[in-house]
Amino acid sequence: MKIHIPTHILDQIKAHGESAYPYEGAGLMLGKEEGNRIVSSLLFLENARDKANQHNRYLITAEDMLRGEQEAARLNSSILGIFHSHPDHPNLPSEYDREFAIPWYSYLITSVNNGKAAGSRCWRLEDNRESFSEETILSTTE
Amino acid sequence: MPILKIPTPLRPYAGGESSLSLPGEIVEDVLDAAVQAHPMLKKHLFNDSGQLRPYVNLFLDEDNLNQLEGLKTPLSASDTVLIIPSIAGG
Numbered sequence: 605m606k607i608h609i610p611t612h613i614l615d616q617i618k619a620h621g622e623s624a625y626p627y628e629g630a631g632l633m634l635g636k637e638e639g640n641r642i643v644s645s646l647l648f649l650e651n652a653r654d655k656a657n658q659h660n661r662y663l664i665t666a667e668d669m670l671r672g673e674q675e676a677a678r679l680n681s682s683i684l685g686i687f688h689s690h691p692d693h694p695n696l697p698s699e700y701d702r703e704f705a706i707p708w709y710s711y712l713i714t715s716v717n718n719g720k721a722a723g724s725r726c727w728r729l730e731d732n733r734e735s736f737s738e739e740t741i742l743s744t745t746e
Numbered sequence: 747m748p749i750l751k752i753p754t755p756l757r758p759y760a761g762g763e764s765s766l767s768l769p770g771e772i773v774e775d776v777l778d779a780a781v782q783a784h785p786m787l788k789k790h791l792f793n794d795s796g797q798l799r800p801y802v803n804l805f806l807d808e809d810n811l812n813q814l815e816g817l818k819t820p821l822s823a824s825d826t827v828l829i830i831p832s833i834a835g836g
Contacts, residue, residue: 628836664833666803666810673753673830682754686833700836706801707790708755711835 605739607641607684607710607726609633614743618721620648621689621714627651627658630688632672633712634681640742641684641710647672661700662688685710685726692717695725697736705729710739748776748821751828759786765826773804773827774817791829803830 609617620629630651635643649672652663664686672683686709690698695713697705705711707729715722727736747767752760760766761784768783770776781788791802798804804811805828811819821827 630833630835661836662834666805666830666832669803669830669832670805670808670828673828686835688835698836700834704801704834706755706831706833708758709833 605728605737606742607643607712607739608742608744609643609712611743611745613643613646614724614741616646617687617712617724618714620646620687621716621721622719624651624689624691625716625719626691627655628653628660628662628689628691630662630664630686632664632669632683633685633687633710634672634676634679635684636681637684641739643684644681645679646687647675659691660693683709685712687712687714687724689714689716689721695723697727702729702733702736705733705736707731707733711736712741747823749826750776750780751826753829753831755831756787756790756829759790760784770821772817772821773806773811773819776821776827777817801831801833803832804828805830 631649632647633643634645649668651658652665653661676683695715710726712726714724726739726741750766768776768779
């Protein structure tokens with residue numbers, strides 16, 4: 605499993621995580637699946653969790669996902685996955701991530717330590733919902 | 747017949763289709779027909795108690811069914827029902 609994410613898009617994701625710090629930031633990765641996944645654009649979304657829980661939780665509402673689907677259709681692409689940040693925590697899926705994850709989507713997690721993005725890793729939930737597998741990020745300059 | 751739009755993550759369980767034309771006079775009928783045609787969809791739409799899973803949201807065009815009559819919302823032959831997941835994590 606591999607996902608191509610151009611460097612400038614990865615940089616945008618990191619900047620978004622830093623701007624959301626100390627809260628979690630989130631959004632959608634749009635693109636196409638042609639053997640590997642290729643991310644071509646992002647949709648930055650508000651974390652819809654109540655403020656008191658935004659430091660370790662995020663929520664993307666169905667209305668925002670509908671907007672994402674419409675944007676993806678306009679671009680002749682698909683929602684490939686979700687990115688979110690982990691303020692002052694590793695870029696590993698939490699148990700809460702696993703509980704609410706949906707198979708097929710790519711889940712990109714960026715650690716933001718003391719307000720500075722420290723690195724991103726990507727994960728996909730197994731069909732049995734018991735664990736995640738890591739998806740290799742291929743970052744290219746375009 | 748009404749059309750049921752399938753989101754990308756659920757297409758592998760719906761024969762790879764992005765939309766299904768299904769018979770039904772209310773939304774519940776259409777979901778039942780979808781599950782009958784594609785049984786693997788069931789566990790991803792409903793929990794063991796037969797309730798819609800928390801991340802499954804249904805829209806009639808751009809209107810959330812929660813603001814209409816839920817699964818009992820009546821449909822016409824030209825209506826499109828969308829399955830839209832909400833996303834949560836931590």
